[in-house]
Amino acid sequence: MPNKSYADIWGDTVDLKHLATGMIIGIVIGLGFYLTGLTFIKANYPKLPLNLTTAYALLVGIAGCLLAAVISAKLFPPKRILTQGEFSDADRIAVLEELQIDLKKEIEELKTVDADVIEEMKELQLYDLFTGKSGTQKEGR
Numbered sequence: 001m002p003n004k005s006y007a008d009i010w011g012d013t014v015d016l017k018h019l020a021t022g023m024i025i026g027i028v029i030g031l032g033f034y035l036t037g038l039t040f041i042k043a044n045y046p047k048l049p050l051n052l053t054t055a056y057a058l059l060v061g062i063a064g065c066l067l068a069a070v071i072s073a074k075l076f077p078p079k080r081i082l083t084q085g086e087f088s089d090a091d092r093i094a095v096l097e098e099l100q101i102d103l104k105k106e107i108e109e110l111k112t113v114d115a116d117v118i119e120e121m122k123e124l125q126l127y128d129l130f131t132g133k134s135g136t137q138k139e140g141r
Contacts, residue, residue: 015076022072026065033064092129106130 005016037060041053048056096103110118110130121127 018076022068022076025072025075026068029068029071030061030065033067034058034061037061092126096129103130 006013007016007019008014009019034057038053038057041048041056045053107130110127118127121130
């Protein structure tokens with residue numbers, strides 16, 4: 001497998017070669033659309049005020065940037081596969097332990113929580129885990 005350089009950008013890992021290529025595509029197409037739009041507007045609407053001319057050309061350039069984004073997305077699709085699976089009580093307990101949550105304190109706190117919060121916890125299959133009513137926990141309420 002060849003050595004690839006990766007970077008973490010906005011919470012996502014990207015291939016630096018693909019990033020550089022995408023940036024070049026964006027610059028070339030976006031700037032090309034802007035300059036073409038500016039030339040076209042100046043040639044066809046010579047009496048249009050300069051600030052409006054550049055504003056309209058900028059809109060054309062933004063359209064070019066959107067086109068560049070679509071092209072880059074087609075050239076460099078995501079390479080990861082997201083899967084969703086069921087979690088067992090053991091998985092949930094492992095997460096609680098990793099977060100260093102004290103179940104005894106949580107059981108006491110649950111006595112003061114609103115009913116709608118309890119209902120949502122039950123829907124997410126978390127209530128029994130916190131109260132110790134699941135098969136893997138021994139503590140009761």
